[in-house]
Amino acid sequence: MAKDKPRRLNRKQSGVRYAPSPATNKTAARVTQTWGLRFAAGFIISCIGLYAAIQVLPSSFTQPLNEHIARSLGLVLSSLGVSDITTVNDIVSDGKFSVKIIPECTPLFSAGLFLCFIIFHPATVGQKAAGLLAGLPALYLGNLGRLIITFMVSRHNQWLFDVIHVYLGQVFSICMIFMTCILWLKWTGKEESNESLPAKVANFLARFALISGCLFLMWVRVHPEYIRFLDRFMHFGFSLFGHHFNSARQTSVYYETFSIVTFASLVLAVRSTPWKTRVKQLAAGFGFLFLTHLFHRIDNFLVVLFNYTAAIPVDLTLLLIGQYLLPVLFLIYSIRMPRQDLCGPVKKSHDQPVAGRGG
Numbered sequence: 225m226a227k228d229k230p231r232r233l234n235r236k237q238s239g240v241r242y243a244p245s246p247a248t249n250k251t252a253a254r255v256t257q258t259w260g261l262r263f264a265a266g267f268i269i270s271c272i273g274l275y276a277a278i279q280v281l282p283s284s285f286t287q288p289l290n291e292h293i294a295r296s297l298g299l300v301l302s303s304l305g306v307s308d309i310t311t312v313n314d315i316v317s318d319g320k321f322s323v324k325i326i327p328e329c330t331p332l333f334s335a336g337l338f339l340c341f342i343i344f345h346p347a348t349v350g351q352k353a354a355g356l357l358a359g360l361p362a363l364y365l366g367n368l369g370r371l372i373i374t375f376m377v378s379r380h381n382q383w384l385f386d387v388i389h390v391y392l393g394q395v396f397s398i399c400m401i402f403m404t405c406i407l408w409l410k411w412t413g414k415e416e417s418n419e420s421l422p423a424k425v426a427n428f429l430a431r432f433a434l435i436s437g438c439l440f441l442m443w444v445r446v447h448p449e450y451i452r453f454l455d456r457f458m459h460f461g462f463s464l465f466g467h468h469f470n471s472a473r474q475t476s477v478y479y480e481t482f483s484i485v486t487f488a489s490l491v492l493a494v495r496s497t498p499w500k501t502r503v504k505q506l507a508a509g510f511g512f513l514f515l516t517h518l519f520h521r522i523d524n525f526l527v528v529l530f531n532y533t534a535a536i537p538v539d540l541t542l543l544l545i546g547q548y549l550l551p552v553l554f555l556i557y558s559i560r561m562p563r564q565d566l567c568g569p570v571k572k573s574h575d576q577p578v579a580g581r582g583g
Contacts, residue, residue: 264556266344268549274336275544278327279537286327290314294325297371306376321379323371328393331367334401335360337548341405347412355408366400386477387444394482395436395489398551399429405552428493436489440482447481454514454521461522467529480520483546484513490551494558509550516542 278286291314298311301318308318314325327333342355370392378385406425462468487509491502523539526532 263344263346264553267340268553270340270344271337271549272541272545274340275333275549276537276541278332278336279540286330286332287314289330289332290325290327293330293368293371296368297325297375300368300372301375304372304376306379316375318379321375321382323375323378325371329367329371331360331363333544333548334367334397335363337552338363338401338404341552342408345409351412355412359404359408362404363400367397370396390477390479390482391437391440393479394486394547395433395440398486398490398548399432401548401552402555403429405556431495432489432493435492436485439485439489443482443485444477447478448476450481450517451478451521454518457518458521458525462525480543480547481517483543483550484510486547486551487513487554490554490558497558505554509554512550513546516546 294311294314294316298309298316301316302309306318310317310319316323316325323329338359339356342352342359345352347355374385374388374392377388403425459468488506491497491505491509494502497505519535520539520543523535526535
């Protein structure tokens with residue numbers, strides 16, 4: 225009787241899992257790094273260019289969007305039973321309380337950031353089109369919901385307007401952008417397909433909301449001293465050129481400084497990052513934000529004292545970078561860091577084949 229020839233088993237039948245060789249892993253890592261650098265460069269340059277272009281364009285460019293958002297807000301408030309709602313151009317009023325819609329009240333900057341993210345991230349044309357068709361309306365509705373909450377709360381207690389407006393404008397906008405990007409990445413397969421991802425994101429957002437809420441309440445009381453600290457630098461710089469003046473503070477809440485709360489909350493909410501690394505990240509982020517806030521204060525006084533307006537587009541672009549681009553870049557960096565994610569370290573993989581029960 226002839227001997228049976230040995231039957232070749234496939235991977236599933238043998239129960240052995242094969243891992244890529246170290247050389248294959250290195251090649252994949254180089255390709256991933258190249259794509260990452262291209263994406264980061266394109267995303268950053270395009271986003272900064274878009275924000276700068278919006279600032280240098282005349283107000284007539286954004287005015288139609290402001291008026292559209294005002295009409296939409298007035299229509300929704302009327303449908304919710306708010307009486308005596310009137311909309312005139314970009315102003316919405318109920319007779320006692322009114323708000324003026326400006327570009328920061330529209331989804332223009334968050335949608336622009338998401339647009340740049342989608343365009344430069346590696347994906348098919350169909351995936352990018354689907355992401356824009358789903359993501360842009362989501363950001364639009366999220367922004368409209370933010371305005372509705374702000375108006376409804378403020379009309380009953382106008383003291384809360386600054387607090388609600390600043391918190392939702394800073395923290396909620398970043399959460400909306402982050403969620404939209406993550407959901408698109410998961411749908412395109414560029415993010416882990418683990419079933420626990422929604423739970424991880426939910427836990428991260430819960431930590432972020434808790435930390436940001438606590439830091440926000442603290443910063444509301446502390447940030448006037450931060451402004452005085454900035455003014456000391458400004459006064460010293462102007463005194464070198466023989467200019468001495470008193471800086472009168474005319475507002476109780478400085479919206480632009482709350483980007484510090486958003487960035488700090490994100491850094492503290494990512495549990496997998498070692499504390500030594502977090503300190504470096506906070507130092508780098510705070511240093512950039514401090515310089516943008518200092519430049520903003522200097523620009524304000526250049527306008528008041530010398531009617532110098534040429535630096536305004538640069539000033540506002542830097543503030544937008546600190547408010548939107550910097551937090552999103554940090555989140556992308558945190559997600560893409562090897563062997564870590566938003567919630568904890570990833571288990572190490574082994575290059576050795578592992579035998580299963582069928583072997």
